Amino acid sequence: MQKAYLFFLLVFTLVLSGQEKLPAVDEKYQESSNFTLYPNPAIDGIVYIKTFNNRSKDITVYDVFGKIVLQDRISTNMLNIGRLSPGVYVIQVIENNKTMTRKLVVK
DSSP states (O other): OHHHHHHHHHHHHHHHHTTOOOOOOOGGGOOOSOEEEESSSBOSSEEEEEESSOOOEEEEEEOTTSOEEEEEEESSSEEEOTTSOSEEEEEEEEETTEEEEEEEEEO
């Protein structure tokens, strides 16, 4: 009987601990859902980055090894990626203290 009681107590504790609320994500690093990157996959040397505010943006492009291959600041929605080789990249956009990331495929 004692073993059954301990077993149910352990299960109840695990269930409650699995329901803990996660701490809120810092507003600065919160991903914005109003972010569009097109065309993707990119065929020509230009991609368009549309955000909710469409303000100036700091752009960083990483290769699959995490190496920075392109950094730029744009005030329009057009980014020149003509010097990137075909491959898969991660593009990070920082606008108005919000960070947004997407996968970018260059053909």
